[in-house]
Amino acid sequence: MNIKWEGAIQMKITLKEQECIGNSSFSGQIVYTRAFRETFREKTTEIILASMGLILNRVNTIGADYLQVLTAETDNGEIKFWVISDEITTFLLPSDY
Numbered sequence: 364m365n366i367k368w369e370g371a372i373q374m375k376i377t378l379k380e381q382e383c384i385g386n387s388s389f390s391g392q393i394v395y396t397r398a399f400r401e402t403f404r405e406k407t408t409e410i411i412l413a414s415m416g417l418i419l420n421r422v423n424t425i426g427a428d429y430l431q432v433l434t435a436e437t438d439n440g441e442i443k444f445w446v447i448s449d450e451i452t453t454f455l456l457p458s459d460y
Contacts, residue, residue, distance in 0.1 A: 375436040376410060378417040385428035387448040389418050395454035402442060402456060403435070410435060411454055414446060 393411060403410050414433055421427045431446045445460070447453045 374406065374410070376413045376417065377434045377436075378414070378421065379432040379434065381421075381428045381431065383428050384426040387422070387427050387429040389415065389422055389427060389431075389446070389448045389452050391448065391451040393452045393454070396456065396459045398456045398459050399444060399454050402444075414454070415452075418446060 393415070395407065395411065400407050414431075417433070418427060418431050421431070427448070429448045431448075433444055433446065435442045435444065442456075444454060444456050447455070
């Protein structure tokens with residue numbers, strides 16, 4: 364099941380289905396890559412907050428794998444990004460990996 368969020372940023376954030384259920388907490392310090400920041404610019408913080416809300420909902424319901432895949436629908440099309448939970452929570456683009 365894909366979960367969607369639409370808010371003040373006028374952008375739809377979609378949390379994609381995960382490959383497997385896990386026990387990641389996504390509770391570490393949040394960081395993001397330079398490419399992520401350059402892509403989303405002034406919307407970076409709002410996208411992170413909206414994404415974390417969707418991910419934490421998954422953590423508290425079915426359990427979350429360490430890798431979460433999301434998309435943001437922008438005026439320039441759909442942008443895929445990842446959130447990885449290790450000791451820290453990292454927001455990155457697939458091209459960063």
